[in-house]
Amino acid sequence: MDLEREFDRVVAADHRVEPRDWMPDGYRSTLIRQIAQHAHSEIIGMQPEGNWISRAPSLRRKAILLAKVQDEAGHGLYLYAAAETLGADRAELTEKLISGRQKYSSIFNYPTLTFADVGVIGWLVDGAAICNQVPLCRTSYGPYARAMIRVCKEESFHQRQGYELLMTMMGGTKQQRDLVQDAVNRWWWPSLMMFGPPDAESSNTEQSMHWRIKRHTNDELRQRFVDMSVPQAVKLGVTFPDPKLVWNDERGHYDFGEIDWAEFWRVVKGDGPCNAQRVAHRRQAHEDGAWVREAAAAYAAKKNSEAVA
Amino acid sequence: MDNAYDGLVEDGSEERHWAFGTGFTEALTGVDRAVPPLVDHDDLAAYCLMLGDDALVLAQRLAEWCSRAPELEEDVALANIALDLLGQARMLLTRAAEVEGVGRDEDELAYLRDEREFRNVRLAEIDCGPGPGGDFGTTIARLLVFSSWRLALFQRLTGSLDPVLSAAAAKGVKELAYHRDHAAQWVLRLAGGTEYSRERIVAGLALVWAYTEELYVTHPVEAALADAGVGVDPAALRAEVDDVLDTVLRAAGLDRPEVRQVAALAGQAGRDGVHTEAMGYLLAELQHVARSMPGAHW
Numbered sequence: 001m002d003l004e005r006e007f008d009r010v011v012a013a014d015h016r017v018e019p020r021d022w023m024p025d026g027y028r029s030t031l032i033r034q035i036a037q038h039a040h041s042e043i044i045g046m047q048p049e050g051n052w053i054s055r056a057p058s059l060r061r062k063a064i065l066l067a068k069v070q071d072e073a074g075h076g077l078y079l080y081a082a083a084e085t086l087g088a089d090r091a092e093l094t095e096k097l098i099s100g101r102q103k104y105s106s107i108f109n110y111p112t113l114t115f116a117d118v119g120v121i122g123w124l125v126d127g128a129a130i131c132n133q134v135p136l137c138r139t140s141y142g143p144y145a146r147a148m149i150r151v152c153k154e155e156s157f158h159q160r161q162g163y164e165l166l167m168t169m170m171g172g173t174k175q176q177r178d179l180v181q182d183a184v185n186r187w188w189w190p191s192l193m194m195f196g197p198p199d200a201e202s203s204n205t206e207q208s209m210h211w212r213i214k215r216h217t218n219d220e221l222r223q224r225f226v227d228m229s230v231p232q233a234v235k236l237g238v239t240f241p242d243p244k245l246v247w248n249d250e251r252g253h254y255d256f257g258e259i260d261w262a263e264f265w266r267v268v269k270g271d272g273p274c275n276a277q278r279v280a281h282r283r284q285a286h287e288d289g290a291w292v293r294e295a296a297a298a299y300a301a302k303k304n305s306e307a308v309a
Numbered sequence: 310m311d312n313a314y315d316g317l318v319e320d321g322s323e324e325r326h327w328a329f330g331t332g333f334t335e336a337l338t339g340v341d342r343a344v345p346p347l348v349d350h351d352d353l354a355a356y357c358l359m360l361g362d363d364a365l366v367l368a369q370r371l372a373e374w375c376s377r378a379p380e381l382e383e384d385v386a387l388a389n390i391a392l393d394l395l396g397q398a399r400m401l402l403t404r405a406a407e408v409e410g411v412g413r414d415e416d417e418l419a420y421l422r423d424e425r426e427f428r429n430v431r432l433a434e435i436d437c438g439p440g441p442g443g444d445f446g447t448t449i450a451r452l453l454v455f456s457s458w459r460l461a462l463f464q465r466l467t468g469s470l471d472p473v474l475s476a477a478a479a480k481g482v483k484e485l486a487y488h489r490d491h492a493a494q495w496v497l498r499l500a501g502g503t504e505y506s507r508e509r510i511v512a513g514l515a516l517v518w519a520y521t522e523e524l525y526v527t528h529p530v531e532a533a534l535a536d537a538g539v540g541v542d543p544a545a546l547r548a549e550v551d552d553v554l555d556t557v558l559r560a561a562g563l564d565r566p567e568v569r570q571v572a573a574l575a576g577q578a579g580r581d582g583v584h585t586e587a588m589g590y591l592l593a594e595l596q597h598v599a600r601s602m603p604g605a606h607w
Binding site: 043046047050053054055056057058059060061062063066067069070073074076077080115165168169171172173175176281282284285288289290291292293294295296297298299302 | 365369372373375376377378379380381382383384385388389391392395396398399402415416419420439444445497498499501502503505506509594595597598599602604605606607
């Protein structure tokens with residue numbers, strides 16, 4: 001009981017829980033699930049944008065995009081490492097991803113149809129991710145909080161690169177401007193869904209807030225994202241596909257229309273345009289690489305036994 | 310907190326340099342860009358294209374591994390190598406465009422030339438995986454041969470009388486030494502890992518070895534620029550590269566592959582714009598968006 005009281009005190013005082021500290025089983029399992037899903041999202045998230053690396057229309061854009069997708073692999077690595085400090089095993093987590101037992105962010109179950117999608121993903125999807133993730137830099141579990149500081153810095157960079165690409169495209173031809181608006185139309189609502197279900201229906205929020213794993217509710221973060229994005233859209237010269245999006249003086253926030261939660265749940269449950277494709281791609285890469293990982297392990301074992309002998 | 314990311318921007322300024330991303334374009338800041346006296350501009354432009362195309366085309370191939378590598382660490386490593394080569398390509402194509410002097414830039418050279426105008430060696434363009442033409446073993450085999458050859462070339466090129474080539478080579482040498490080391494370590498692991506991995510690296514080396522003769526054939530442009538102290542005669546690299554490759558193969562307990570070389574066409578190969586059938590598909594993918602939207606800004 002003393003251990004539990006000490007844990008509660010650390011969390012309530014906004015101090016960090018570290019890997020060797022005692023923690024409730026529920027705290028540990030909630031964190032493992034959340035960090036693993038976050039790591040999986042980074043790894044699956046390589047695919048929609050990776051789809052355009054080979055076709056990026058300038059060498060500078062190609063370099064930026066490749067570096068960005070590479071960063072996502074790096075984020076996945078830090079996050080799997082953070083999960084491992086809680087006793088999880090990366091190989092097991094990967095198995096759970098490729099067998100569909102663990103989820104990743106549903107946003108990556110939508111296809112990237114034109115190069116403008118690369119910019120809109122940077123602006124809106126990375127923007128929404130940052131809104132979700134900045135508070136995690138102060139989350140109660142130390143290794144996760146520290147990983148998130150680096151992740152957020154790089155995400156911020158990606159978001160600005162995405163916005164800069166869109167600015168450049170909006171200054172280009174009519175066809176380019178149309179591509180940007182089309183991509184915004186397709187990604188706006190899925191971006192709002194990234195904050196998760198409404199607070200009233202979010203099963204994990206209350207406990208996670210108590211443990212200071214989460215620091216803001218889904219709806220609070222979603223509102224912040226909408227409020228930030230509207231002036232950016234105006235500056236860019238695009239509109240959001242929501243006739244109910246208007247400033248509310250009384251609330252001091254933008255009002256916005258009803259999110260299609262039926263679609264949200266459909267995609268979460270596996271029925272989005274790319275769910276099967278994304279997991280199959282990851283599984284294929286994992287299976288194709290099995291012989292290479294086995295070779296590396298066998299080689300390391302031989303070297304170790306030689307060193308011992 | 311009005312803006313979730315304000316707190317993340319350390320310098321707080323509104324400058325635009327963040328969009329450069331990888332800093333490639335800043336690598337040669339301060340380098341004298343005048344062409345040395347008595348150097349033929351057309352030859353120098355053609356030479357920069359050769360070395361630039363080698364890097365661009367292999368970067369395109371290596372980037373195909375992104376999200377498909379055997380493990381995450383390797384995904385990051387192969388993307389790194391592709392980014393290094395892309396950076397080398399950008400410096401060299403920019404130099405080619407500038408020396409050519411008809412108002413083209415790196416992107417016009419990369420995106421608006423046709424297959425017959427590309428000057429890369431065929432080793433860079435063949436499909437070594439993750440496509441059907443190869444696998445991780447073949448990819449590593451090509452990387453070992455290519456980076457050993459290019460490192461030897463770039464080490465000599467640091468002494469070029471052209472200040473841009475010399476500076477680009479000095480930057481590239483550090484990168485290529487890492488690429489070669491990365492490939493060599495994998496050759497050792499695959500050769501000494503499992504029976505299957507040994508078969509794969511042996512098969513990979515045999516496949517890419519058929520394109521090695523071409524690496525040492527001297528094109529007239531290379532001969533002229535080597536004489537002028539600007540370029541490197543690739544024939545002079547053979548002994549050193551052979552030695553490096555033999556060292557790696559010996560450490561891995563592998564024999565040097567004995568395979569028939571893929572023939573040139575009437576004496577012409579990559580440096581003359583004569584490529585394999587894979588090249589057209591590679592360029593179709595690379596160039597499609599840029600070509601389908603003339604006048605667009607990216």
